[in-house]
Amino acid sequence: MSRPLRVSAGRPVVVDSTVTFKWFDGSEIGADVALDLLRQHKRDEVALLAPAHMPLEVLSIFVSRRMTTIDMEHALAFLADADLLIAPIDDTLLIAAIRIAEAERLALYDAVFIALAAALDAELVTADRRQATTRSCRVRLIG
Amino acid sequence: MGKANISFPEGMLEEIDRRAAQAGTTRSGFIQEATATYIARLDADAEREERRKRIERAMVGMREIGKRMPPGPDGVTILRQMRDALPEWLAEEARDDDE
Numbered sequence: 001m002s003r004p005l006r007v008s009a010g011r012p013v014v015v016d017s018t019v020t021f022k023w024f025d026g027s028e029i030g031a032d033v034a035l036d037l038l039r040q041h042k043r044d045e046v047a048l049l050a051p052a053h054m055p056l057e058v059l060s061i062f063v064s065r066r067m068t069t070i071d072m073e074h075a076l077a078f079l080a081d082a083d084l085l086i087a088p089i090d091d092t093l094l095i096a097a098i099r100i101a102e103a104e105r106l107a108l109y110d111a112v113f114i115a116l117a118a119a120l121d122a123e124l125v126t127a128d129r130r131q132a133t134t135r136s137c138r139v140r141l142i143g
Numbered sequence: 144m145g146k147a148n149i150s151f152p153e154g155m156l157e158e159i160d161r162r163a164a165q166a167g168t169t170r171s172g173f174i175q176e177a178t179a180t181y182i183a184r185l186d187a188d189a190e191r192e193e194r195r196k197r198i199e200r201a202m203v204g205m206r207e208i209g210k211r212m213p214p215g216p217d218g219v220t221i222l223r224q225m226r227d228a229l230p231e232w233l234a235e236e237a238r239d240d241d242e
Contacts, residue, residue: 021218023202024209028217035202042198044191060225065215071208078208081201083194107226127219143219 008047008085013037014117015048015084016126017057019142023082024058024075030127030143037125038082049085049122051093051112087116100136110134149174 015037022034041048055076062072087093089112096115101108110131117124117137126132127143151159156170163173215221229237 018219018222021222023205025212025218026206026209038198038202042195057222057225061218061221062212064221066213067208067211071211074204075208078201078204081197081204083198109226128223130223 008044010041010044010047012120012122013041013046013048014113014120014122014124014137015050015054016113016124016128016131017050017054017061018127018131019125020050020054020079020084021058021061022127022143028127028143033142034125034127041082041084047085048082049087049116049120051087051116052089053109053112054084054086055079057109093119100134104134104136106131106134 019034022028022031040046059072093115097111100114101111114134114136123138125140132139132141163170
């Protein structure tokens with residue numbers, strides 16, 4: 001995730017951690033759709049974005065599923081190689097997220113993804129039904 | 144500065160001279176600029192291709208890791224619990240309020 005910034009002609013799409021996790025677990029419902037999104041990103045048809053805490057959330061799922069440390073290290077490297085645009089969690093994003101979380105009674109973690117999508121007028125792709133109820137940005141629910 | 148004796152197909156040299164004059168540069172300057180632009184495009188193409196291959200390898204690697212994952216709740220269930228979890232002190236307050 002520390003590659004130099006590159007310009008993508010692709011349509012911006014924010015991916016929730018529930019979607020990026022499906023890139024690993026092919027047995028999950030909607031995994032094929034999630035993988036197709038990554039293929040579109042590879043072809044520069046879309047530009048996938050996520051806030052900076054996304055890898056932390058994916059690793060937290062791995063911890064819950066009792067994955068080994070070495071596998072988690074590799075998972076981080078593969079996430080970096082996927083070349084997502086990682087947005088820093090700055091004050092502007094957090095303030096927008098706090099407002100969305102309060103107005104829509106959502107967890108702040110959900111709201112950060114929504115706030116990023118709203119700021120960029122991007123679509124949010126998520127597998128989480130609760131997060132997908134947001135009215136603050138365009139949403140595609142998979143799985 | 145190196146020099147080169149280059150052959151061009153019929154009409155191209157005239158085209159180069161015409162374009163160079165339009166751009167306010169010399170024949171050599173025009174060819175240097177065109178070459179630099181072409182090299183930059185080749186580099187960009189190579190970088191794009193390398194990125195595509197890197198993402199392709201990442202996709203394969205992710206799936207390999209996934210195959211080694213012990214069975215358990217799906218990602219949405221785990222993440223939902225984490226995101227909704229209250230800090231212990233706040234959970235205690237909520238319990239007190241309920242009572």
